[in-house]
Amino acid sequence: MAQKYDIKETEVWDGNYAASQALRQARVDVVAAYPITPSTPIVENYGNYVANGYVDGEFVMVESEHAAMSGCVGAAASGGRVATATSSQGFALMAEVLYQASGMRLPIVLTVVNRALASPLNVRGDHSDMYLGRDSGWIQIDAFNAEEAYDMTLCAFRIGEHLNVRLPVMVHQDGFITSHTAQNVHPLSDDDAYQFVGDYKGVDDMLDFSRPVTYGAQTEEDWHYEHKAKQHKALMDSRAVIDEIFEEYGKLTGRNYKRVESYMMEDAEVAIVALGTTVETCRVAAEELRAEGIKAGVVAPRCFRPFPFDNIREALKNVKAVACLDRSSPGGAMGALFNEVSAALYTTEARPLVTNFIYGLGGRDFSIKEAKRIFMEQKAHVDAGHITTPIQQFSGLRGPKLGFFETKRS
């Protein structure tokens, strides 16, 4: 039996340490992993727990991230709790198996410490890897700070393993800004954490030989479509389970999470929609602007997948202008957040003015000052009654301004 950790009511943990402690407390049966900056400390910390008797499960250090996720799939099909961690290029190398994990409906937990994708090579945080995973059929939950990285990792096991869900779950945190910044975290005791997560419930267990199972069968045009539709439905239906588990976790910790986190949105006229640590930056900016009489608010999808179309629409239905901030190179399109938020808002009566900012690529700093400037630009759109800038702009870029698409007005 693994030793228990002496957990204090308040710990000073960085995001990586918080995530690794959550994996340990969930008593994961198999961690198959491969190190990569900036998520390496998650597996190093876990290796430390293994070496010192805090883990009963198996720790398999494989030869690549593709193998890490492959090992996770084999382990998860064998009736136990499975988790791993990665970032960036490692995430990209895993991509093939991410789709297979979700298609086989295996509730693996993947802690993703977000980092830019090369080329050029860059180890700093942006959301390129998170966006790469957006069609992979995983639930994607975003943590904005170290404590949330801990909370969301514990919740991820409950959500993915829920018998009405059975899907893999990614828990995202920003590379370095969250992963390597020590902050106050209020963790649960080992016993309370495990009581919340609970024993693993096996479904179609390869090690139950009384009922042989075939994993990874082939389907062509006859059945593939039905399988994918069913998988999508499970992902969409997981919304209710996520709400339920967040509520239960709130009762336990006093920390109440929502699939969409709204901040000062009750009477907001202008809003920013963002992910990751930028959410906290924008909240501070909004507070400062409120003191100046600007009705600013912040909307943050806690859940990137399933995309909270309904809650986003609800959160933004009364604002007049919205800036969607995408921390990923959009590759010849509008940013993903812009596209998805715009689609949700198109179904509202008000149809606010929506603009897109690409920002912070490769770890470029995003300041409170810049967030305030973006809010004020939204205010200018509202006052003019139309978008006064290109619809897509690059924020914080050196050299000449870069923007695309003007609003056509009669």
Added chain:
Amino acid sequence: MAITSIKNLKEFSTSNDRFEGAHLLCPGCAHSMIVRELMNCTDDNLVIGTNTGCLEVSTAVYPYTSWDTSWIHIGFENAATAVSGAEAMYKARKRKGTLKDPDAPVKFVAFGGDGSTYDIGFQWLSGAVERGHDFTYICLDNENYANTGGQRSSATPIGATTTTAQAGSHSYGKKERKKDMVAIMAAHGAPYVAQLAPNKWKTMAKGFQRALETEGPCFINTVSACCTEWKFDPKDTINITDLATDSLMFPVYEIIDGHELNILYRPKNVIPVEEYLAAQGRYKHLFKPENRHVIDQIQKDIDEKWEMLQRREEARI
């Protein structure tokens, strides 16, 4: 507990039905013979991983499956890793006491074609063997990407024509020699490595049993004659395999603990490789006068390899 009676082929071939006869492999394909032999040589529970390839696409087309045991396919390259993960989970659950039947012995087996073993899955296999998982990897070596219509792999022998290394007016087919996968796996320090052939079925069954009973990662390269891409009559699968082993194109041998080499089949009359090549359409062009040198080269390579195997066997190092 493995079955002990492997003296009677009829009894042996019908002793277990965990691999169902209803599958989509080509008539005359040796894959199913090899798979049945593996599954029949043990009574233990089996967790089987299979790389993408002929075997996989022919045995698990929803809503059907040929596998009456635990079976998983992920991708083209990673069956060894899938089985690593399953084996790790078995160890964890055994330790934690969450297995349904903790005392029942379980064996972990991965199957791959030569494309997935020699080429795309090489790293995954190497990693799994280095980590020392208790499993057996069986390569069904038909020397080409048969599932996708016969492209070259690094297991394709020199001189064979494939769709991506074609024989033509300016080419005698594949220019490069076959990768020596058995030596590579022995160099990993795997406790049991062998090259076996389904025509020598008793030897094959014994080799499989030894691999399954050996703790740690074992690798077996099996000769799987492919009537579709080697171009021979489906009824001749075993005849062709006889020519393969009797010409020493496929010597049958094992390597224990990375160094102790034993030749498991020594043909009474070694036949010239020409006879083996002449029986298959894929080598037809080698019999043109301008390509005869390739046959000479193949024979020379075989002779040298056989000499090397015999010396290593004798040296016991």
